[in-house]
Amino acid sequence: MHEYSIVQSLVERVDAEVKSRGATGVHRLSIRIGELSGVDPELLTTAYETFRERTVCDGAELDLTIVAARWVCEQCGEPIGRASLLKCNVCGSPARLAEGDEIMLDRIEMEVP
Amino acid sequence: MCDTCGCGDPEIVPVEVHDKILSGNERKAAHNREHFQATGVVAVNLMGSPGAGKTAVLEATARRFGSWHAIGALAGDLATERDADRLRSAGIAARSITTGSACHLDADMVHRALHHFPWRHLDYLVIENVGNLVCPAVYDLGQDVNVVALSVTEGEDKPLKYPVMFRKADLVLITKLDLLPYLPNVRLDAIVEALDRVMPRPRYIGISATTGVGIESWIEWLTRVRAARRPHADVAALGLS
Numbered sequence: 001m002h003e004y005s006i007v008q009s010l011v012e013r014v015d016a017e018v019k020s021r022g023a024t025g026v027h028r029l030s031i032r033i034g035e036l037s038g039v040d041p042e043l044l045t046t047a048y049e050t051f052r053e054r055t056v057c058d059g060a061e062l063d064l065t066i067v068a069a070r071w072v073c074e075q076c077g078e079p080i081g082r083a084s085l086l087k088c089n090v091c092g093s094p095a096r097l098a099e100g101d102e103i104m105l106d107r108i109e110m111e112v113p
Numbered sequence: 114m115c116d117t118c119g120c121g122d123p124e125i126v127p128v129e130v131h132d133k134i135l136s137g138n139e140r141k142a143a144h145n146r147e148h149f150q151a152t153g154v155v156a157v158n159l160m161g162s163p164g165a166g167k168t169a170v171l172e173a174t175a176r177r178f179g180s181w182h183a184i185g186a187l188a189g190d191l192a193t194e195r196d197a198d199r200l201r202s203a204g205i206a207a208r209s210i211t212t213g214s215a216c217h218l219d220a221d222m223v224h225r226a227l228h229h230f231p232w233r234h235l236d237y238l239v240i241e242n243v244g245n246l247v248c249p250a251v252y253d254l255g256q257d258v259n260v261v262a263l264s265v266t267e268g269e270d271k272p273l274k275y276p277v278m279f280r281k282a283d284l285v286l287i288t289k290l291d292l293l294p295y296l297p298n299v300r301l302d303a304i305v306e307a308l309d310r311v312m313p314r315p316r317y318i319g320i321s322a323t324t325g326v327g328i329e330s331w332i333e334w335l336t337r338v339r340a341a342r343r344p345h346a347d348v349a350a351l352g353l354s
Contacts, residue, residue, distance in 0.1 A: 002217055002248035010134050017128060024123055031134065038251040038277040074313075086313045094313040097280070103251070105130045111123035 003047040006039060006103065010048075014108055015056045023110035027061040030107040034067045035099040041066055060109075069100030132348035138252055145227070145255025151222060152233045155339045156240060158254050160278060161262035162271075163244030166288035168196045169322035170262055170331070172203040173245040177325070182236040187226050189218040191218050196241060206231065217248035220255055235339075237335060246271065250278035258283040258338055265289050265296060269303040276311040284316045284334060291321040 014026060033039050041064055048062050071080040073088035074096035080088060086095035133139060142284065149156045161167050168188070175184055188196040192211065208230045210222050223240060232238050233278045239257060242249040243350035262280040266289055268280060270292040272279045279285065285308055291300060318334065320327030 002215075002251055005215070005219070006134055006251075009137060012137070013130075013134065015130070017130065019125075021128065023126075027125055036277050036280060038247060065226045085309055086311070096313065097128055101277075103134045105134050108130060109125055110128060112126045113123050 001047070003039060003043040004051060006044060006045045007051045010105060011051065011057050012056045013105060014060075017090055017108055018056050018110060021110065021112065023112050025111035026057055027109040027111065028061045028063055028093065028107075029057065029105065029109075030063040030065070032065045032067055032102050032106055034102040035069045036097060036100045037103045039103055070098045071095040071097040072098045086097050114139070119169065120176065123185050135252070138220050141224055142253035142255040144346050145220055145224055146257075148227070149238070149255060149257065150342075153342065154238050155258075155335070155342065156238045156254070156256040156257045157335070157338075158242060158249075158256035159262065160242045160246075160249045160259065160282075161244065161288075162246050162264070162267060165262040165264045166286075166322055167244070167262045168199050170286060170320065171200055171205060171241065171321035173320075173325065173328050174335075175200075175203040175205045177328050178335075183234055183289060184237045184239065185232050185235040186217075186239045186241055186344060187223060187230065188241045189222075191215075191243065195332075200241075202353055206235070211346065212243055213325065216243055216245050217252050218242050218254060223254045246275040246278050249293060250275075250281050257342070259287060259301045260284045262286045263304070265293050265299050265301070265304065269299055270307055270313045272304070272307040279308060279311040280313070281315075282312060282316075283345050284318065285312070286327075286331060287317055287319045290319045291324045345349050 018026060033041050045062060052058055062101035071086060073080060073091060073093050076088060076091050078088050078090045080095045114329045159167050171186060186200050187208055187210055188200060189210045189212055192194055194209045197207040197209040208226055210218060240254055259282050261278055263285055287304060308317055318327050318330045320331055
């Protein structure tokens with residue numbers, strides 16, 4: 001259950017942004033979680049609901065976008081299908097994960113006096 | 114203040130961040146990596162399920178390799194010193210990182226442990242992560258390489274069920290090979306095929322800590338990792354000593 005420690009990092013980061021901008025509250029957080037990031041979106045949401053109480057994020061909604069894994073050939077850029085081996089059909093080079101491993105904080109909507 | 118009507122309500126401002134949530138851990142991992150590179154220590158993040166044979170592999174490695182090379186280990190464990198005790202008995206300088214309830218090691222835990230552990234003279238520092246096929250894959254520790262121990266007793270499909278960890282593995286040690294004859298439903302070919310589906314650069318070595326099969330190949334692999342390291346930077350110049 002590393003989702004709790006990810007939420008802790010998220011709240012600390014938001015807190016730092018709030019302080020640096022003198023905000024009085026947080027309305028919404030937008031985050032992106034990749035399918036192959038190792039983070040379970042449902043567990044993360046539960047962890048957030050539990051952990052945010054009495055923090056700067058107490059009243060903040062969590063807007064979570066799941067990013068599907070997308071593999072491409074690291075040499076020629078050819079897309080590589082989900083069910084296939086992680087190797088390019090055209091040139092035989094290994095696949096590279098183009099997206100789907102992100103654990104990103106994109107946007108914070110804050111109240112500024 | 115709301116400047117639409119001057120009502121005094123606070124204004125809602127979107128702040129674009131676009132940063133990794135674990136950027137704090139990544140900074141600490143980068144700091145550990147600088148230490149390791151400056152001192153020429155090869156850091157190995159050894160991961161795998163509880164009971165996959167991580168400690169046994171290290172014991173067998175020390176028996177074959179220990180007299181020529183200085184190997185040290187940090188052993189992540191929820192509650193005990195048992196792994197570190199076993200490693201010390203095998204001749205490996207070892208220190209426990211007791212994580213309490215945490216299911217993984219992070220870069221800061223490793224950094225703090227290094228402060229209390231003589232690691233600078235080592236050729237290899239193996240960070241034996243907490244036994245778990247999920248959480249440790251998410252946290253960079255500053256290692257040079259990720260190695261996953263996968264025992265044949267775990268069955269054929271673990272790589273497909275836990276693709277995140279295997280995707281990040283530079284090498285998979287298929288352990289407990291001596292038990293394969295007693296497992297009628299486990300085929301080595303099927304484990305390898307599953308690894309091919311989740312590792313962009315599949316590399317695996319079948320080993321047995323009991324019979325010693327494969328230990329030489331694993332040691333050769335470690336030696337190649339060390340040889341591929343760039344010449345050591347000047348420690349004093351980096352201000353890390």
